[in-house]
Each structure stands twice: as C-alpha cells, then as structure tokens.
Amino acid sequence: MNDYILVLYYSRQGATAEMARLVARGVEEGGMEALLRTVPEVSAVSEATVPPVPDRGPPYVELDELKNCAGLALGSPTRFGNMAAAMKYFLDGSSSLWLGGALMGKPAGVFTSTSSLHGGQESTLLSMMLPLLHHGMLISGLPYSEPELLTTTTGGTPYGASHLAGNDSNLPLSEEEKALCKAQGKRLAMLAAKLA
Numbered sequence: 786m787n788d789y790i791l792v793l794y795y796s797r798q799g800a801t802a803e804m805a806r807l808v809a810r811g812v813e814e815g816g817m818e819a820l821l822r823t824v825p826e827v828s829a830v831s832e833a834t835v836p837p838v839p840d841r842g843p844p845y846v847e848l849d850e851l852k853n854c855a856g857l858a859l860g861s862p863t864r865f866g867n868m869a870a871a872m873k874y875f876l877d878g879s880s881s882l883w884l885g886g887a888l889m890g891k892p893a894g895v896f897t898s899t900s901s902l903h904g905g906q907e908s909t910l911l912s913m914m915l916p917l918l919h920h921g922m923l924i925s926g927l928p929y930s931e932p933e934l935l936t937t938t939t940g941g942t943p944y945g946a947s948h949l950a951g952n953d954s955n956l957p958l959s960e961e962e963k964a965l966c967k968a969q970g971k972r973l974a975m976l977a978a979k980l981a
Contacts, residue, residue, distance in 0.1 A: 819970065825839070859917065900951060
C-alpha cells in the first residue's frame with residue numbers, strides 16, 4: 786500500500802501554504818503520512834529556470850510522488866476564479882500518469898484561498914477537480930457533518946477548504962477555516978486507508 790497523502794500546493798502570499806500545513810496535520814491525525822510539496826512558478830521568460838530546490842518551504846513535487854501517492858490534497862490560490870498557472874502547468878504535464886491510469890481510484894480533495902469572499906472560491910475548487918476527474922480520482926469534499934461549515938463567516942465550502950485572505954492577503958486563518966483544513970486532510974487519509 787502507498788502510505789502517504791500528497792499535499793501539493795502553490796502559494797504566493799503564504800495563506801495557501803499555511804492551509805497545506807493544516808491539511809497535512811489532518812492527514813497525520815487520520816493515521817497516514819503527509820508528503821508536503823509545492824510547484825515552481827511559471828515564468829513568461831522562456832529561458833528562465835528555477836533551482837531544483839526552492840529557497841524556502843517544501844521541495845518541488847516530482848511526478849513519481851504524485852504517481853505513488855495513496856491520495857492527493859491539491860491547493861492553489863484563486864486567479865480570476867481559476868487555479869494559479871503554476872498548478873495548471875504542473876497538472877498539464879501529468880498526461881503520462883493519465884495514459885497509464887496511475888491515479889485511478891485514489892481519493893483527492895482541493896483547497897483554495899481568495900482575497901475577497903466572492904472572489905471565486907467555489908469556481909477555483911471546481912477548476913482543480915476537473916483534471917483530477919480526468920485522472921479517474923475520487924473527489925472528496927467536506928460534508929456538513931463538519932459543524933464549521935454551518936458557522937463560518939469566512940471561508941469553508943462543501944467542495945473543499947477555503948480561506949478569505951483579505952484585500953492585502955494578510956488576514957489570518959479563522960478557527961473555522963483551520964478546523965476545516967484539518968478535517969479535509971483527516972477525511973482523505975481515512976478514505977485512502979479504506980480504499981486500500
């Protein structure tokens with residue numbers, strides 16, 4: 786059995802990275818290892834390259850880490866109601882896994898951060914689900930048995946955890962948002978264990 790959930794994210798201002806760490810904590814509370822990874826930025830300069838290891842934060846993801854995971858938590862800030870280009874670029878490069886059916890039947894969940902409450906949280910979460918559905922992954926949201934979905938006045942959706950970062954992207958995660966991130970990670974770990 787593959788014994789880890791890949792928590793893969795892209796973050797510019799730090800909120801999505803913090804969410805990823807909370808999702809990872811939830812994965813571990815659910816009894817599985819969390820493998821925290823990020824993706825490099827996309828450059829408009831075609832000759833630009835990035836160092837193999839980021840200056841800070843977790844390492845860049847390798848395709849084999851996605852291939853061999855028991856489940857996936859995918860996070861990105863919102864860019865005009867869609868996932869960030871860096872995450873889309875990485876997913877666009879995963880067609881070899883699609884051809885081999887490497888991700889079929891594995892659970893996946895998504896999470897996002899926006900600067901405004903109506904800045905595209907749900908559409909971003911849905912946009913991240915599309916390539917995962919093409920890969921044959923089993924999408925897991927957050928059920929309303931999570932009480933924070935009914936009490937939050939910030940982020941949090943049944944499609945996945947979300948965060949309202951504010952216009953300057955400096956609002957801290959609310960207690961409800963933190964709880965939902967951890968609940969999503971725990972749920973993925975439990976589903977992966979049951980599917981194994």
